[in-house]
Amino acid sequence: MNEKNILKELEDIVGKDFASNSSGDLYIYSQDPGASIPRPADFVVMPYTPKEVQDIMKLANRERIPIVPMGGGLTLSGLVIPVKGGIVMDMKRMNKIIEVNELSRFALVEAGVTSGQLLAYLNENHPKLQPPIPDAPPSVTIAGNALIHGSGYLSQKFGDHGAMINGLEVVLPDGELYKLGSCAVSDYWFTRGPIPDFIGLFISSFGTLGIVTKLSIKLFPKPKMRDIVFGLCKDPYVLPELISNITFTDVAEDILLGIQDKPDWMKGYTFIIVYITGESEEELNNKTKILKKMYRKAKSRYMKVPKR
Ligand SMILES: Cc1cc2nc3c(=O)[nH]c(=O)nc-3n(C[C@H](O)[C@H](O)[C@H](O)COP(=O)(O)OP(=O)(O)OC[C@H]3O[C@@H](n4cnc5c(N)ncnc54)[C@H](O)[C@@H]3O)c2cc1C
Incomplete structure (x- = not known):
């Protein structure tokens, strides 16, 4: 033709x-x-x-x-x-947020729903919940990110976003439409079971095995407060053990490491940013104390972050 x-x-x-x-x-x-x-x-x-x-x-x-x-x-x-x-x-026109289930903590969205859209929707309508989204511009889609094993600030604790898919609706190359997960045998999109898990076939196969039209993604409780604990480390060889120790304690939500020459006082150091969350000032203070101690033990410096 x-x-x-x-x-x-x-x-x-x-x-x-x-x-x-x-x-x-x-x-x-x-x-x-x-x-x-x-x-x-x-x-x-x-x-x-x-x-x-x-x-x-x-x-x-x-x-x-x-x-x-x-x-x-x-x-x-x-x-x-x-x-x-x-x-x-x-997929941009398929942008409906179909359901947010507070009890089972998932969102059922069409494939064109963006991370910014879901975040704004939850902030307004379900302020106790947060979505697993990447640190990318808000125009990226929930589907596009989860389908490449994307990751974000919840991944340190809960795994990559592909693992947070509860169910898929997918159109195969011959045009047949299938549902995978609990949605295949009920109206509920809360788990990948109880049938064999074929969802992995559609993650990191980059659309070659089918087009996802809907997906259910896990949601997580949103803590009341957040803060960061900033550190500077001179010796990069202590970092693997320091990071391993931090993640062992369950204190950190997320950890960011980086190197930059400016401002001058950062030259020659690796900076460490540990993101912490809590339900009270007291909880944040306790987590900060634990991290300060760990920084000291790894011969790294804690630095107070100037208030914005
Ligand atoms: C500044 C910046 C920061 C970033 N930070 C992060 C980060 O913190 N974590 C992270 O994981 N990534 C990050 N990224 C990378 C990327 O932007 C994200 O992973 C993004 O979420 C991908 O989503 P997308 O909608 O742009 O996907 P796309 O690029 O549109 O698609 C990704 C893949 O999925 C396939 N696909 C898309 N939709 C469907 C569908 N409906 N059915 C089947 N296959 C489909 C596409 O064919 C493609 O192979 C960042 C990018 C930038 C620019």
């Missing part, structure tokens, strides 16, 4: 405004903000429903056209740039 007919079929599925093969529209879909060399896409399509995703997959399967699904497109490693042309399926 020629390009014109394929575009017409895509337009029939999603509507004229949401399928294109114009060079202007395709420009941003042929590259990402990373260092990968641009590679051209032939079509971009923006589905709104799982049924539309199914119809696009059936068309692509019939015509043997490659498909690359795209969330925020911010993985910076060429993952959403087509290798052999074809269709980029931009």
